[in-house]
Each structure stands twice: as C-alpha cells, then as structure tokens.
Amino acid sequence: MVNKAVDERDGQKVARRLREAILRLELRPGLVLDEADLAEQMEVSRTPVREAIIQLISDGLVQRHGRKAIVATMDFDEVPKLYDALLVSSRLIHRLAAEHRNDADLAAIREAMLEFEQSTDVSNGVERSEANLRFHLAISRAAHNRHFAAFYDSALLGTIRLARACFAQTSTVEYLGPTTREELAGHLAETERQHRVLYDAIAAQDVELADQLAVDHYVLTRNRVEKVLFRVDPAVEHFDLSVSAG
Numbered sequence: 724m725v726n727k728a729v730d731e732r733d734g735q736k737v738a739r740r741l742r743e744a745i746l747r748l749e750l751r752p753g754l755v756l757d758e759a760d761l762a763e764q765m766e767v768s769r770t771p772v773r774e775a776i777i778q779l780i781s782d783g784l785v786q787r788h789g790r791k792a793i794v795a796t797m798d799f800d801e802v803p804k805l806y807d808a809l810l811v812s813s814r815l816i817h818r819l820a821a822e823h824r825n826d827a828d829l830a831a832i833r834e835a836m837l838e839f840e841q842s843t844d845v846s847n848g849v850e851r852s853e854a855n856l857r858f859h860l861a862i863s864r865a866a867h868n869r870h871f872a873a874f875y876d877s878a879l880l881g882t883i884r885l886a887r888a889c890f891a892q893t894s895t896v897e898y899l900g901p902t903t904r905e906e907l908a909g910h911l912a913e914t915e916r917q918h919r920v921l922y923d924a925i926a927a928q929d930v931e932l933a934d935q936l937a938v939d940h941y942v943l944t945r946n947r948v949e950k951v952l953f954r955v956d957p958a959v960e961h962f963d964l965s966v967s968a969g
Contacts (some may be wrong), residue, residue, distance in 0.1 A: 732768070741761070741785075743774075747887070753796050756776060780792070806883050806945055812875035813875060817862065817933040823867045829925070836858055853885075856870075863875050863879075886944075910947060
C-alpha cells in the first residue's frame with residue numbers, strides 16, 4: 724500500500740504516494756490519517772507526512788474533521804457542481820495549453836498518450852486510469868498557469884476519484900464497471916481517438932479546436948460515469964450530471 728521508503732525531506736513524494744493510495748481507494752473516504760502510523764509505514768519522520776497532508780487538503784483529497792485529518796468524503800449532492808467545474812476548467816486549460824505549449828510539453832503529452840494506448844488490458848483498469856490521469860496532467864502543465872492548473876487538477880482528481888468509487892462498487896474484475904467487452908473496447912477506442920486529436924490540436928496551437936475537443940472529451944467522461952451511476956442504483960435516475968443553467 725503506502726509502505727515504500729521515501730526521502731523524509733521531501734513532502735511532495737509522500738503526498739504523491741498518499742494521493743495514489745486515495746485514488747486507488749486503498750485509503751477509503753472517511754479514513755482517519757494518523758501521522759505517526761503513516762510516518763512509520765513510509766519510514767520517514769512526521770514532518771513530511773504533515774506537509775503532505777496539507778498539500779492533499781489543498782487538492783481536496785483530504786479534509787479536516789475537528790483536529791483530525793481524514794480522506795475526503797464524497798458528497799453526491801456536489802457531483803453536478805464538480806462536473807461543472809471540470810467542464811469550465813478543462814476548456815480553460817486546453818485553450819491555454821494550445822497557446823503556450825513548448826516542445827518539452829508536447830513530448831510529455833505524447834509520452835502519456837502512448838502510455839495510455841499501451842494499457843489496453845481490460846483487467847488492469849486502475850493502471851489505465853492512472854495513465855489517463857498522467858495524460859491530462861501533462862496538458863495541465865502545458866498551460867503554464869498555476870492558478871488555472873490548480874482549478875483544473877482539483878476538478879480532475881475529484882471526478883476520477885468519483886469514477887473509481889462508482890466502478891469499484893460495480894465489479895471486482897473490471898474497474899470500468901458493468902459492461903460488455905465490446906462496449907469497453909469501443910469506449911477505449913474512442914478515448915484513444917479523442918486523446919490523439921486533442922494532442923494534434925495542441926501541437927498545431929489551434930486554440931478554438933482544442934476548446935471544442937475539451938468539451939467533447941468532457942461529455943465522453945461524464946456519460947460513462949452517468950451510465951454506471953444509473954445502472955448501480957435505479958433510484959438515482961433523477962440524478963443529473965448536466966451543466967447547471969447559465
């Protein structure tokens with residue numbers, strides 16, 4: 724789980740390990756994060772653990788509960804707002820990435836894109852999801868605006884965490900949930916296609932196209948989660964992930 728030795732002077736490395744554990748659902752929503760226990764597991768002092776928790780609170784993955792720090796809980800009433808934030812921030816980030824990307828950014832985006840395409844084993848959904856996350860974070864870095872990137876990264880992590888929680892409840896074999904292999908293959912093929920046209924638009928510095936493609940990719944992501952939410956519990960058929968008015 725989170726037992727890998729880490730340089731105790733680097734709270735960012737501790738934060739990365741904890742973030743991965745939270746997104747993998749190894750650290751479940753509501754779990755109390757004990758600094759002493761985590762420091763012992765990671766073979767570090769409590770200082771980098773404390774720094775990591777502060778960072779994860781900023782990311783929205785950890786929250787304060789009295790004097791304790793817990794893995795952030797999921798408020799399903801906030802989900803439509805979360806997806807609103809993802810749409811708006813995604814459009815901003817993709818526009819900025821198309822405008823400001825450099826050669827190093829393009830190389831990083833392409834590397835993550837190819838990594839995702841190579842993770843096609845349907846039984847390895849978590850690894851595929853993490854490759855997908857790295858692709859989008861590479862685009863976020865290419866925007867070269869830490870304020871908008873923080874907005875986008877927070878919404879992105881929130882929606883990925885929600886998706887993993889939903890799909891984890893529906894299947895112990897395939898992370899991507901209750902679906903046929905044909906449906907899954909089709910979804911992955913469309914995701915790969917959209918990644919490639921996003922990359923091409925950013926490489927061409929086509930700001931308007933990157934914006935429109937960001938919307939298309941958002942719709943693909945939202946519809947996938949919405950489908951599983953409805954299938955998991957028919958009682959949530961009233962649930963609306965569409966963008967709020969205005």
